[in-house]
Amino acid sequence: MKVSSKILALVVALALPLSAQAHKAWLLPSDTVLSGADPWITVDAAVSNDLFYFNHVPLRLDALTISGPDGQPVSAENSAKGKYRSTFDVHLSEPGTYRIAVVNAGLFASWEENGKPKRWRGNAESFASEVPKHARDLKVSQSAGRIETFVTAGRPNEIALKPTGTGLELVPVTHPNDLFAGEAATFKLLLDGEPAKDLSIEIIPDGIRYRDKQNEMTATSDKDGQFSVTWPSAGRYWLHAEHEDDKTSMPQATQRRASYSATLEVLPQ
Template identity: 60%
Template sequence: MKPTLKLAALALALSLPFAAQAHKAWLQPSQTVLAGNNPWVTVDAAVSNDLFYFNHVPLKTDNLAITAPDGSTVAAQNAATGKYRTVFDVELKQTGTYRIGVVNNYVTGSWEDANGQTKRWRGTEATFATEVPKDAKKLQVGQSVSRVETFVTSGSPNETALKPSGVGLELVPVTHPNDLFAGEEAKFRFQIDGKPAANLDVEIVRGNTRYRNAQDELKVKTDAKGEFVVTWPEAGMYWLEANSEDNKTTVKQAKQRRLGYVATLEVLPQ
């Protein structure tokens, strides 16, 4: 593989949770439900072959966003990136539910230079106009919006941090994401740009796939309201993923927008 292609492939693997990838991106908190005064959680972030096992590359957390129970943004602490994972701590100073996520919204481009060599670029919508040549030959442009999330509650849960932004593919919990129990039914809703994402395929996989021969994935589809229901077969950490594509780009040169969503959810024993 040429160096430029290697870089492009690595960037995609680090940033996007699309189903076309063999690897899975995820965030895993040390705990999802806590009590006590000013507790902390440690979060692992990785892209791996097995859930939740570090064996590929760390997840990039440049666009990490942590929303506190009152809707404010808090900073991660003690962040470090190693060979196979990124790790950071979150101090839970407030009582309630935190949303922890990596949110990527960027533009990609490829074109031919004067020598016929393929050039590749990735950046923001703001930098596209200045960094991509206006006279680029055979220009191909795409836009990607993705989220990799998890949820943590200290004390009593609340829903302020769960409110969707209205941009891209988002999970809107009907059942609280930190109130999940084995054998019980949970309901969620997917939205795209604030509207119901109907007929969307959703895949759910229990962790520890390294230690079993089958993925044992659960596959469901959203209804006309964008909602779906899942009954958790057993306790443990679960990986949830959905993807979509449309032409609702905000860059006129881009003809396609790719949307991806991943969540790590903990299901507790009854």
């Protein structure tokens, strides 16, 4: 009996873990390690089905922040939003390491109104005016997400890598622009500035569009929030971690979801 390609695709999709089917948000710089005079990079930003391919929606850049080698903010240039991706340029005018991040925070609410389910997403300021005070079966959750990447011009430094103490963050023990195939790298996860222990970390290599599985690697943070990964080959990798608790900073919310994603480039030996 022949099985149609559509049915086969559905069977394969159902067999995959939920993380394999979920959309992935990422920042992809044109280069991560540069030398020479007056360097620039272009960064693509998207939410996609296939990692590092533009096939779903552009990543919004409203909450884009760029920290320069001296820790001061750097402006993005030539920003544009297309159908499937956003793009912007960064002038690396000073030598050292730059941290490029989209940091989002907000509230999600659901309730029942006139027998029908209602949903809302926004910030604390708009919550009071847009969500009924006495909504039936009201459930409110808080989200905090950080999506980032790292770029170094010339000699690397660590000033831009200093954590903010808010949400889920990555603190590199191994510099994020000093990663090589076959070598182990160590990182540390913090939650609100404290070690994030026992968190599951997923690391996925580029190229999933051309294979039938993600080839993901996993790690778990220890009591100090640290974990290590040995890179099997050169290329780009997407690192992701999530955490849920009831430690909200917004009084309306009863649950908090913190997430962290980073694009890292591993160089050949």
